[in-house]
Amino acid sequence: MRTGSLLLNRRIAVLLPLHKKYAELKSQFELKSYDLSLFQSRVEQNEHHKLGELVKKLEQELQESKEELKEKQVEHKKCVSTVSDLEKTIKTYGSEREGRLKALEKKIKSLKSEMQAMSKQLKAYQSERERLIMEKDAVANELASLEEQLITSKAQITALSETWGTHKSKVAATKLEYDQAESELNIGRSKLKECDSQINSISKEQQKLQQLLGDSNVERKKMENEVKRMEIEQKDCSSRVDKLMEKYSWIATEKQLFGKSGTDYDFASCEPHKAREELDNLQAQQSGLEKRVNKKVMAMFEKAEDEYNDLISKKNIIENDKSKIKKVIEELDEKKKETLKVTWLKVNKDFGSIFGTLLPGTMAKLDPPEGGTFLDGLEVRVAFGTVWKQSLSELSGGQRSLLALSLILALLLFKPAPLYILDEVDAALDLSHTQNIGRMIKAHFPQSQFIVVSLKEGMFNNANVIFRTKFVDGVSTVTRTVPSKQK
Structure with a gap:
């Protein structure tokens, strides 16, 4: 029993990876089968399937034409036999030969005309048969080229x-760099606005300081002039007093009586006392103005003036x-407009x-556009003969492809x-x-060199x-051919 269970376990251990591999292969098979069904449904909806249906229809029409050709050949044989029988009857029936001959001649002419018409129809059917065979071959070739194109399109x-x-x-x-540059630009603009506001505020403060300084200078000059005048008057008075004392000796002896009331030298009611009071008042005003005027204003004013001049510069x-x-x-805008105009004229012509x-x-x-210039945009207009189309939706798919190719090549020609x-630009043409x-x-x-990939002889x-590629024994080979007219 133990040996049997060991063998069974070994067998199970051997079969387990095979079972996992089977499950994986089964899931892959189901996926591939689902992909195959999707591909088949797509193939039924694409141009290849439609071309296949068209080939079948053409083959059916060709078969019908062959059957109809056989029927016409049988009818032709019948007509030939009828003509031969009529000729025999003409020989056998000598009497009534004239009348019968005329009737038979008429009948022969009608039969010959019918035979000619039948032969013409036969030739037409033969040419139609050849055309259908050629179309069938062309459709088969195009189907093969479209299958190859499908593979290349997937790649x-x-x-x-x-x-x-x-x-x-x-x-x-690029967008991140643009956002960073835009944020830096906004920061620079805000700094510029701050500088403008600071310049305006400093200019206003400077105007106020200049006005205040001008008023102070005027007051100071007035006071200085008044002080100088008073000093000059004082010196004049002292010199006059000295001269008077030298001239009049009694002044020194009676000097102690000056200004006393009841004496001859009572100056209370005299003009010198009023002058003294005015001098004292002026000196008091000068000392008051010296306290109110800030001596540091000049230094601040010079500094503000330097900053103002720097900001102005x-x-x-x-x-x-x-x-x-x-x-x-x-x-640059003018150059851009001129360049756009030159480009538009050249591209439009090409x-x-x-x-x-x-x-x-x-x-x-x-x-x-109507009512605008080339700077507002350009519209594509197409004319067949002398009739201009109102919209590009009136064009077929091939005509639109040619229109787009013409516009791209005109831009490249500038x-x-x-x-x-060019990679198969003529695939749908x-x-x-x-x-x-x-x-x-x-x-x-x-003057330009073109490398054109195409599947059409035209x-x-x-x-x-010409470089042609093909598979030889499973290997892609390239052959170079020079057309006879280029040799």
Whole structure:
């Protein structure tokens, strides 16, 4: 029993990873089958399935034409046999030959006309059969090319999704840099506004200080003049007193009586006393003014004046730079308008010429909107013959593709590059349009080199060198061919 259980456990241990692998393969199979069903539903809805249905319909019509051709051949044989029988009856019946001959001749003519009509119908059916066979082959070839195009489109979608991710990250980084630059610009503007407000406040304070200083200087000069005048008068008086004392000796003996009431020298009612009082009052006013006037005001005023002059010079520099920047902006706007006008005229001319080459009998142009200029925008206008279309929605898908290709090539022709790469731009176009694209490239881009990827022979007719790729024994090979007209 123990050996049996051990063998069973070993068997289970061996089968467990196989079971897990089976479960994983089963889930992968279900996913792949679901993807296959989705792909089949997509295929039924895309152009390939529609082309397959069209091929089946054409094969059915071809079969019906073959059956109808067989029926017409049987009818032709019957007519031939009838003609032979009639000829025999003409020989056998000698009597009534004339009348019967005329009747039979009429009948033969009618039968011959019918036979000719039948032969014409037969030729028409044969030509229709050949046309249907050619269309079938063309549709089969186009179906194969579309399948290859589907594979390449899937690869392009994956590559474009990767490039979209990188461009998205670049856009985010650029937006972050733009936000930082805008915040710095706003900070600079706020600082500039603060500087302007400070300049205005300092200028107002300076005006007040200048006015106060002017008033103080006027008062001070008045007082200084008054003091000088009083000092001069005092000196004059003292000198006069000395002269009087020298001249009159009695003054020294009677000096002690000066100003006493009841004496001859009572000066209370005399003018010198009033002058003294006025002198005292003026001296008191001068001392009061000296206390009120701040001696540090001059230093503060000089400092404020230096700051004011510095701010004024900075303001003048900023205003000068501002005027220069405005002038440069105006010059750039004028250059931009002139460049836009030159570009518009050149691109408009090339656009019409290229579109006329791609689709003969048509015209195209870039017009400003009604009531506006080229600075307000440009509208694409298309004309067939002499009738201008009101909207681009009136054009077919192929015509829109040619219109877009013409506009892109006209823009590239404004500043031509040495090399261009076109990847199956003629995939949705007819053979005649493909040939027109090749002729247009030769006519309008003689100095540029084009690498064109295409699956249609019409594009190869205008090529200088053709590189064909194909699978040989599972390996992709490239063959180089030079057309005979280029050799």
